[in-house]
Every structure is written in C-alpha cells, then in structure tokens.
Amino acid sequence: MGEVDSGLSLACALTVFITSSLSLVILNVVQTLTLGKFFSLVVWVKSLVCALPLALSIFILVPLLRGRSHPCRTRLAILSLFTAHPLQLLTFCVAGMLMHYLLPILNPILEFDIQQTSIKLYLIFSGLFSGIYFYFELVKEDRSMLKFSAHRTTRLQKFKIALGPTLKESAEAALYAFKAFLPIWILFSFLLGTSLWPMIGIRVHLKIGLMFFLTQSLFRICLCLTGLIATNPRIFKIDSSIEGEDSLISLLSSKNEIDKLSAYQDLAILTRYRDPRRCQLFQLSIPGGKPKIWRAVWTQCYKTLENFNSNMENINVPKAKVMKTPVKNRTIANETIFSTPTVGTPRAQFTSPTRSFLWSKTSGQTSPGRSATMTMTKPQSHFLNEKKKDAALSERLALWADSLKDNLNQKIIDTAKGMANAFFEIRPISYWLEERPDFKTVSILTDLNAVRLAMIAVSNTLACAPTEDKAGVTLECLPKALKIFTKMGRNMDMLVRNNNQRVELRKLRNECRTALGKIQTAYGDKLEELNLGKRL
Known part of the structure; x- marks a missing residue:
C-alpha cells in the first residue's frame, strides 16, 4: 500500500x-x-x-x-x-x-x-x-x-x-x-x-x-x-485539469487503498443521493462526443467486479474426482491354501433344551477344586503396631508426593504439547486454501468494500440513466453490467450454499440482487426493445 x-x-x-x-x-x-x-x-x-x-x-x-x-x-x-x-x-x-x-x-x-x-x-x-x-x-x-x-x-x-x-x-x-x-x-x-x-x-x-x-x-x-x-466520507471533484490534484477519476486508479476506497465511497454516495455532481457522469467532456468521465468510472468499476467474479468462479469449480480401484470382498470361494484361515466361533453346547453347557456335568468335573481349610481373620490384623505407624505414614506421604509430582509433570508435558501443536498449526494460506474451502472465501472477502461500493455506484447510475442520460453514454455498458451482475448473483448463490462464511456473502448477494432489480425496474420493457437477450 x-x-x-x-x-x-x-x-x-x-x-x-x-x-x-x-x-x-x-x-x-x-x-x-x-x-x-x-x-x-x-x-x-x-x-x-x-x-x-x-x-x-x-x-x-x-x-x-x-x-x-x-x-x-x-x-x-x-x-x-x-x-x-x-x-x-x-x-x-x-x-x-x-x-x-x-x-x-x-x-x-x-x-x-x-x-x-x-x-x-x-x-x-x-x-x-x-x-x-x-x-x-x-x-x-x-x-x-x-x-x-x-x-x-x-x-x-x-x-x-x-x-x-x-x-x-x-x-x-x-x-x-x-x-x-x-x-x-x-x-x-x-x-x-x-x-x-x-x-x-x-x-x-x-x-x-x-x-x-x-x-x-x-x-x-x-x-x-x-x-x-x-472512513469518514470525503467529497472529491469529479475531474480536474490540474495535474496532481486529487479527483474522483484519479483516485479510483490509485495504488493507495484508503484513497481508492474513499473515492469509491464518494462515488456510491453521489450516485445514491441527489448530488449536483451526478449529472457530470453523463457529460460528453472530450471533443468528438466521447464520455471521458463515465468511461473512466466504468472501467475501474467493471475491473473490480470482473476480478471478484473470476475469483468466485475459480472457487466454485468442482475438484476432479480421484478414481480408486474397487476392492473385492473376500469370500470363502476365493480362499486358497495361501490365505489366512478364518477362526470359527465355538457354538454353545446344551445338554438339554432348558440347561446351558455351563450347568452340564462336564463343566462341573473340570471346575477347580474347593479349598479344604477355612481362613480365620483375627481382629488384631486390622490394626497396625505402634512401631509400624510412622513407617506407614511416611510411605503414604511419599506415595502422595510421587503421584503429585507425576501429575504436575504430566500437566507440564501436556501444556508444552498443546503449545507446540498450536505453533505447528500455523500454516501458510496456500495449505488452508487446499485443505479447507472456507479460507478461499476469506481470500475474496478482503475486496468486499470495493466490490460493494462499485456495485452500488454502477447500479444507481444505470437506474437513473433513463431520465438523466440524454446523450445515451451508458447504453454501451448496460449489457456488460447486466451480465456481470447476473453471473455474480449465480456464483454467490453457490458460495452461500457451500460455505460457512454466510453473513457477508449473503449481504453482498442481496446487494447484487437489489442492483439488478434497480436496473430492470428503471428500464422495464425497454430492455426487450434494446435486444439485450442476445448479448447476455
């Protein structure tokens, strides 16, 4: 910048x-x-x-x-x-x-x-x-x-x-x-x-x-x-004959992004409201009847809209499907002597219709023998001697300290792993453009300001052209404007359906539909008389 x-x-x-x-x-x-x-x-x-x-x-x-x-x-x-x-x-x-x-x-x-x-x-x-x-x-x-x-x-x-x-x-x-x-x-x-x-x-x-x-x-x-x-709206001259003086035409092609967006903002405001400068857009300012001001404005606006639409078309292109070789299911008929044998599940045996094999005589014969002697527990075995109390307490405290130390070390290791994973997750945008489609939309949303303002300026100018454009300087650009607005609306419909970045895209899509509706309402049946259907 x-x-x-x-x-x-x-x-x-x-x-x-x-x-x-x-x-x-x-x-x-x-x-x-x-x-x-x-x-x-x-x-x-x-x-x-x-x-x-x-x-x-x-x-x-x-x-x-x-x-x-x-x-x-x-x-x-x-x-x-x-x-x-x-x-x-x-x-x-x-x-x-x-x-x-x-x-x-x-x-x-x-x-x-x-x-x-x-x-x-x-x-x-x-x-x-x-x-x-x-x-x-x-x-x-x-x-x-x-x-x-x-x-x-x-x-x-x-x-x-x-x-x-x-x-x-x-x-x-x-x-x-x-x-x-x-x-x-x-x-x-x-x-x-x-x-x-x-x-x-x-x-x-x-x-x-x-x-x-x-x-x-x-x-x-x-x-x-x-x-x-x-971002406070500034008022510029439409055109200036003095070299180096800021004017709307010169700032629209400026490399300074803030000045360029300020010019787009002023253009959208003067076309939306009844600004006395709006009539200068339809003037034939060059000898020979050429609309210098409108051509300069239209060239920059159309360039911005066309770049945005081409980026959307590149995003909406479906990826080529990778054909994989189908894997045949393994059946018993396909097994050979070299194949791994299938282990069969043993079936339960029943000695009678009402008894399971666990209650059969065979299972009873193979069960482990019972112990012949009974264990006796004395009450004194539940209590420690006076000599062993200190040793047991110190052993318990040592075990607690070791467990606390292990938990603390594990927590430090987990935190270090989490920070390392967060650091290695920082990847260039080319990786995310390939892996996640959301970032493709982020890459085109950066131009949202210029696209929205250019769309408003073009639609407002063409909407008021039937009454204010006496020389017909905008008729040459009317088919291209209708075509680019139609394409942008179609591509944004696809992006809104297939992407999580819905809020800004939905606003821009509604703005695009409003712009297209303004032009169609302003011209009405005259669009059919101009034979624009063949050009679109």
Whole structure:
C-alpha cells in the first residue's frame, strides 16, 4: 500500500490523545469522588504521559489499517509479517507498560504496593505483554479493518454502533491475555528469583484482570476512533485539469487503498443521493462526443467486479474426482491354501433344551477344586503396631508426593504439547486454501468494500440513466453490467450454499440482487426493445 496522508494520521492521533487523557482523568474523579482531582495538575500530567505513547502508536498505526490484506503463502512470509512494523510494535509495548504502571496510580481501585520489586516488575512486564498481544492480534487478522459505508452518517452514530462489539472484543482479549501471561510470569519469576506470594490472591487477580481489560479497551477504542476518522466520507471533484490534484477519476486508479476506497465511497454516495455532481457522469467532456468521465468510472468499476467474479468462479469449480480401484470382498470361494484361515466361533453346547453347557456335568468335573481349610481373620490384623505407624505414614506421604509430582509433570508435558501443536498449526494460506474451502472465501472477502461500493455506484447510475442520460453514454455498458451482475448473483448463490462464511456473502448477494432489480425496474420493457437477450 502507498503512503498514507499525514494529515489523516495526525487527526487520528490528536483525537486519541485528547480522548484518552480526558477519559483517564474522568475515571479518576469518579473513583475518588472528589471534583478537585479534575483540576489537579499531577493527575493531568500522569494522564497525558499515559496517553502520549498511545496517540503516537495510533499515528503510525494508520498505515496498518489497509483496505485489503494480502494472504501469506509461506511460513517465512507469516514470520516476516509480524516483524514488518517494528516501530508500531515498540510504541504499543511502551504504551502498554506506561498504562499498567500508571493506571494503578490514577485509579484507586487498582491500587498496588509499588514499593515491592516483584509487583513493580509484574506491572511492567504485564503491560509489555498486553501491548505485544494487541499488536499480534492486529497483524494476524486477515480481514478488512476499515468498513466504508455508502451512507452519510455522523461519527457519533458510528461510534455508538461500534462501541458494544468493541467492548466485547476487549473483554475476550483481556481474558486470553491474562491467561497466557500467567504461566509466562511464573517462568520469569523463577528465572529472576522474585517472589510469587504478593501476586497470589483473588483480589489481586481481579485487579490484574481489570487492568488488562482497561488496557485492551483503550487500545481498541482508539483503534475504533481511528477507523471512524479514516472512513469518514470525503467529497472529491469529479475531474480536474490540474495535474496532481486529487479527483474522483484519479483516485479510483490509485495504488493507495484508503484513497481508492474513499473515492469509491464518494462515488456510491453521489450516485445514491441527489448530488449536483451526478449529472457530470453523463457529460460528453472530450471533443468528438466521447464520455471521458463515465468511461473512466466504468472501467475501474467493471475491473473490480470482473476480478471478484473470476475469483468466485475459480472457487466454485468442482475438484476432479480421484478414481480408486474397487476392492473385492473376500469370500470363502476365493480362499486358497495361501490365505489366512478364518477362526470359527465355538457354538454353545446344551445338554438339554432348558440347561446351558455351563450347568452340564462336564463343566462341573473340570471346575477347580474347593479349598479344604477355612481362613480365620483375627481382629488384631486390622490394626497396625505402634512401631509400624510412622513407617506407614511416611510411605503414604511419599506415595502422595510421587503421584503429585507425576501429575504436575504430566500437566507440564501436556501444556508444552498443546503449545507446540498450536505453533505447528500455523500454516501458510496456500495449505488452508487446499485443505479447507472456507479460507478461499476469506481470500475474496478482503475486496468486499470495493466490490460493494462499485456495485452500488454502477447500479444507481444505470437506474437513473433513463431520465438523466440524454446523450445515451451508458447504453454501451448496460449489457456488460447486466451480465456481470447476473453471473455474480449465480456464483454467490453457490458460495452461500457451500460455505460457512454466510453473513457477508449473503449481504453482498442481496446487494447484487437489489442492483439488478434497480436496473430492470428503471428500464422495464425497454430492455426487450434494446435486444439485450442476445448479448447476455
């Protein structure tokens, strides 16, 4: 992806810096129930110091919020993906450490005895791990992180909609991060020689879990704010004669994914609503009667739709069936002298119609003889002597210690095997594309934003063409549009039936049907007069 606008990154960083510091101060005021803390210089300085690395991390995070992701096809590419942004990783680690170290000071509920070395090291390392965990989750997600809407809605409405899922994801991430950090800290405590006793207790664990939740929530809320700012609808000129000036035509073919998706968003909005710029799409702007603007828009939209449809057709191609040689069942007639003899099951013998062979005389004769003497048990045999009590107790304690040691060793071995299996399950996308069809759908869902917006823009333009296109500049593209929409609807029907990724595909399929219905409703019987059936 190309470079990201520094003004956009700066706006995101300033928003995050102001929001985070203000939230921390308000949180301190609510917990202490003293309004004077809001005007305390110490509280504001600590909040600003805590929010500064977070804002810096968001400033350099914007390039990671790409419009689409590129799947890794080797394990080396997966490893390089995590090490491709060292500056982002460093800022997230610093932000996590400062938040875990300063949040107990700003929040009386999370008060710790920072004078103890073990607690101080725990807060620093847990914050470091929280930042690393957020970075790894951010990088490993193979999905589009920016959702470009085709409506003009305010940022506050978008934030209200996204706040609930964001807090839910934060709670899940905090739980997983806390569970993953606990065995790591036990190992580090043995290596560093620190005491574990200050960190043992239900209240301490509740405070630590709440601290992980606050850190992950701040990270994700700032990420949500950044996404809302990056996907805010921007208004562009349709065309510009000045070289280098941003216009809708130039941005649709841009290599910068965020600028390209912003242009698609603006195109979908201006065709959906009565925008005064929509009439420029049907102008003959080149001498000789050639529609320059519409051809440029149609070329990019059709290219996006055609690529998406070809990827769906490749997924829907059935695999060639492997013919296997039929294996004949083995029968008694086929057995030879070289074959393994079949062992027969002995049949039960009955001496009479009502008695089984177990009650026969033969079985009674071959049964083992009875003992002639009877064993006598004395009451004293159930009690130990005074001399043997200590030996039996020590033996029992030794057996209990050995069993506890074996169980602990087995648990450590099982945990190590589980971690090793989880590590070796990380495979390149080419393996999963071959083994699991779900990942094929994931590889095409990364282009969902551009496909949806291009579909809306083309359908809205062709739907209003019968009344606004006086020169008929869109008639040449009408058969191709109907054909590509029909193919996409058919292919998405197959994917929805045969795949688990149903939600996004079903939405896009409904959008495709709506687009096709718009065009057919707008033209009506005129489609038959244009003889489009032969072209389709």
